[in-house]
Amino acid sequence: MKKGITIIIPVYNGAGHIRRCIRSILSQEYADCQIIIVDDGSVDDTFLICQEMVGKNPCFTIIRQENQGVSAARNMGIQAADREWTYFLDADDELDENALKIMKDAADNSCQWVVMNYRKQVEGAKEITTEAIWVTEKTYFYGKKGFAELLNSGLFMYSCGKLYRTEIIQAKQVQFPLKVVYGEDIRFNLRYFCCVDKYIVQPSSAFIYHIRQGEGAGSSYYEDSFEMQMEIDREILDMVRNSYGLGEETLRKINPYFYKQGINTAAAYLTIWKDLPFSLRYREIRKIMKDSRFRSFLKYEWDCRRINKVDHFLLDQGYFLSYYFIHYVYTGLKRFMKRKKGL
Helix, strand or coil: EEEEEEEEEECCCCCCCCHHHHHHHHHCCCCEEEEEEEHHHCCCCCHHHHHHCCCCCCCEEEEEECCCHHHHHHHHHHHHHHHHHHHCCCCCEECCCCHHHHHHCCCCCCCCCCEEEECCCCCCCCCCCEEECCCCCCEEECCCCCCHHHHHHHHCCCCECEEEEEEHHHCCCCCCCCCCCCCCHHHHHHHHHHHCCCCEEEEEEEEEEEEECCCCCCCCCCCCCHHHHHHHHHHHHHHHHHHHCCHHHHHHHHHHHHHHHHHHHHHHHHHHHCCHHHHHHHHHHHHHHHCEEEEEEEEHHHHHHCCCCCHHHHHHHCCCCHHHHHHHHHHHHHHHHHHHCCC
């Protein structure tokens, strides 16, 4: 295995943003890279743009395949990877400044994973925001410690922003699942984490996550969206109990993740999936509020005194619209006061 980093970029009809992605790689100070672009059956000018930008640069390899989905494209890239570390980058995102050098400098020969933070920018907005995480400096974790913090911070949900040991991925045949339409990244990370004995969390930003209006993680509507999330939750619990060997303390720590996933799915019917008939959206929200699994997460949060009486009452009674309205107004007031203080 050669020294350096393999960057895998799956792309499908990415003519509108692949240039930005490639430019962010070419501008990196760290250059010891193999870059694999997997064109997953694009029918626009993606392939021609990639050829134009890459030219005869020996670091780049462009693979074309029939459209099979992002998981198959990433798995194809994994097969071709020949550097000691693998990094996944989405075609509509970009590497942050000097991200590769920062990651490589953070890594050492004894660790199997490097996890970094990210920044995000909504399409059309000038502001680029940084997600807050629980470490303020490069921090080592041993065994499965820190899993709850990774999950609750949201970093575990993405394959981007991380260095993976290529040898582990290939030898253990850790792959992205093919027959899922949601949650392929977190499932990949759940499997890979089984192989991790020592890892590093670095609070610096690895990439800029560009969010187009109406898009982003969890923005696509599926008829059984809540059930799909519950299946992921079941897999997480199974891994925690049977593969990671973590006990009740970890289960207590990760319950907020499960609780918030239920809240976020219900909220998506009001904020993202607004084109659906209101009667359907209201019915689905009620279904989530009455679901025994969500109610168990809610009860656990209340028993741990991590939610207030008003929130518990409204959610316990199924009054999600009232709950959402109160939080919407409260959040708006906080933003207003913050802007006012900044004047």
